[in-house]
C-alpha cells in the first residue's frame with residue numbers, strides 16, 4: 001500500500017525536544033484503520049487509541065467497561081493505518097490499577113500484540129511507581145491527570161478539576177511526581193488554563209491539553225468530536241472543524257432512495273457472464 005512519503009513517525013526524543021521551543025504537538029483520538037490513515041496523512045504527530053471508545057464506538061455512558069483486548073483490537077487496526085504517526089495505547093480500567101506488575105504485563109501486551117509506541121495511564125502521585133516500572137522496562141509512558149474518566153464516579157461525573165486552591169496544588173504535585181517517575185508526556189484534562197500553565201512550566205514532560213486552555217505544549221481532541229460525528233455530548237472545549245453528520249446522512253439517504261426507486265445499481269455496478277451459461281435459464 002502507498003505510504004505518505006513526506007511524513008516520518010516521530011520518536012519519543014523528537015516529541016520531547018519540542019518542549020519549550022514553541023512548537024505545539026497535535027494528538028488526535030481515533031479507533032480504526034480508515035481514520036488512522038487520514039491522521040497519518042495529516043500534520044498531526046500523535047494518535048491516541050482511547051478507552052473513550054467505550055462511549056464513542058460502543059455507545060456506553062462510561063469508559064470503565066472497556067477491556068484490554070478491545071483496546072488491542074482497535075490499536076492493531078490503527079497501527080496498520082498509521083505507520084508514520086506515534087501511537088499511544090490507552091490503558092483501560094483495571095488493566096493496571098492492581099500493581100506495577102499488572103501495569104507492565106498489560107502495557108507489554110499492547111506493545112507486542114498491537115505495536116503501539118507507548119501507553120497512557122490515568123492517575124496522580126500514587127501512580128509514580130507504576131510509571132517507573134514501565135519506564136525501566138523501556139516502555140514510554142504518557143500520564144493523565146485532571147478529569148480522569150475512569151474515576152468519574154468518585155469525581156461526581158465529567159467535571160472540571162482543580163478549581164479550588166487545594167485541588168490545584170494537588171494537581172501540581174501529581175504532575176511533578178509523574179514527571180519525576182519518567183513520563184515523556186502527560187494529558188491534562190478539563191482543568192483551568194492557569195493551572196495547566198503552571199504545570200506546563202514546572203514539568204519536563206510535554207503537556208497535552210484536553211480542555212486545559214492555550215498554554216499546554218500540545219492539544220488532544222477526538223476525531224469524532226472535531227468532525228461533528230458525535231453529539232451524545234459536546235464538551236465546551238470541543239471545536240467542530242467539520243459538521244459531517246448531515247453529509248453522512250445525505251449519503252445514506254441517496255443510497256436508500258436509489259435502491260427503492262431502482263436507479264441503483266446501474267449496469268456499471270453489475271457483473272456480466274451468467275447469460276451464456278447453458279442450463280441456467282429455462283428454455284422457452
Ligand SMILES: Nc1nc(=O)c2c([nH]1)NC[C@@H]1CN(c3ccc(C(=O)N[C@@H](CCC(=O)O)C(=O)O)cc3)CN21
Nearest residue numbers: 052055056149158159160222225230233234235236237
Ligand atoms: N467523544 C468524546 N470526547 C471526549 O473528549 C471524551 C470522551 N468522548 N469520552 C471520555 C472523556 C469524557 N470527556 C468529557 C465528557 C463530558 C464533559 C462535559 O460535559 N463537561 C462539561 C463541564 C462540566 C463542568 O462544568 O464541570 C462541559 O460543559 O464541557 C467533559 C469531558 C472527555 N472525553
Ligand SMILES: CC(C)C(=O)C(=O)O
Nearest residue numbers: 029050051052090187
Ligand atoms: C480524553 C482522552 C485523553 C482519553 O483518555 C480518551 O479518549 O480515552
Ligand SMILES: [Mg+2]
Nearest residue numbers: 050051052090
Ligand atoms: Mg482515556
